[in-house]
Amino acid sequence: MTIGLIIIGDEILSGRRSDQHFAKVVQLLAARGLQLGWAEILGDDPARITATLKRTFASDDIVFCCGGIGATPDDHTRQAAADALGLPLRLHQQGKRNIEQRILQMGLEAGQPADLNSAENLHRLKMAEFAEGAALIPNPYNNIAGFALHRHYFVPGFPVMAWPMIEWALDTHHAELFNREPRVEQAVLVYETAESAITPLMVALEARFPQVKVFSLPSVGDAHTRRHIELGVKGEPGQTAEAYAQMCAELQRLQVEFLAI
Numbered sequence: 001m002t003i004g005l006i007i008i009g010d011e012i013l014s015g016r017r018s019d020q021h022f023a024k025v026v027q028l029l030a031a032r033g034l035q036l037g038w039a040e041i042l043g044d045d046p047a048r049i050t051a052t053l054k055r056t057f058a059s060d061d062i063v064f065c066c067g068g069i070g071a072t073p074d075d076h077t078r079q080a081a082a083d084a085l086g087l088p089l090r091l092h093q094q095g096k097r098n099i100e101q102r103i104l105q106m107g108l109e110a111g112q113p114a115d116l117n118s119a120e121n122l123h124r125l126k127m128a129e130f131a132e133g134a135a136l137i138p139n140p141y142n143n144i145a146g147f148a149l150h151r152h153y154f155v156p157g158f159p160v161m162a163w164p165m166i167e168w169a170l171d172t173h174h175a176e177l178f179n180r181e182p183r184v185e186q187a188v189l190v191y192e193t194a195e196s197a198i199t200p201l202m203v204a205l206e207a208r209f210p211q212v213k214v215f216s217l218p219s220v221g222d223a224h225t226r227r228h229i230e231l232g233v234k235g236e237p238g239q240t241a242e243a244y245a246q247m248c249a250e251l252q253r254l255q256v257e258f259l260a261i
Helices: 010-014 021-030 046-057 077-085 093-110 119-128 159-173 195-208 237-253
Strands: 003-008 038-042 062-066 089-091 129-131 135-137 146-149 152-155 184-191 212-219 228-235 258-260
Touching: 003 021, 003 046, 021 159, 038 046, 046 077, 046 152, 062 159, 077 089, 077 129, 077 146, 077 152, 089 093, 093 119, 093 135, 119 129, 129 146, 135 152, 135 159, 146 159, 152 159, 184 237, 195 212, 195 228, 195 237, 212 237, 228 237, 237 258
Parallel strands: 003 038, 003 062, 062 152
Antiparallel strands: 089 129, 135 146, 146 152, 184 228, 184 258, 212 228
16 A cells, blocks of 8 residues: 555646645655655646546555646546546535535625525536545535545645645544554765765665665755765664664775765
């Protein structure tokens, strides 16, 4: 089982808006001892969204999908999720009531009684049309729900709505996974050394410690920092501590300049 993230919107791919979901989801997961396994960004292409969801529904992954669940012509996620599972769209009755309550509330705030049967307000009910069998994800911002299907959680693209909805889904449905596999990370900065010179060390560490991943992040340096590589190990705490000690000992043997971080 892996946790995945799908971010939907032409505006992300065109650069009109910068994605904020990736970093936040990583943060929300880390706070619960979880980590993101993969992420994809898709445009507002119904066929591509449907094909992607068909693939992810066929997996055992937990998937969070941000964007495309509104009621404008470029919002395709609700229909794509239904198509990916071969299910019809159905008007969710509680979702409908939530939207109607929101419409009435907005009318009161504006001092103008709302007509629930107006064309505009009837169109808003499309936001409660989900694949048959979908469950609601409460939206604390405006009460217009997202939906859940087969360990997939569909939320709006707006961060102020999406992030608390993702937290709710994690805390409500997957608390048993929290902090189940303790993980730690330790790293050093290796200065003025080619990556090829430390690659054999990385290979040896991963071979000896199967519950540890070794990583290297090279930097060309700048006006404030010399050329360096962030070299580290992460994974099961016991093996990580052993791997880190062996890594530092080998760097000393190689007479490589390094600094623990």
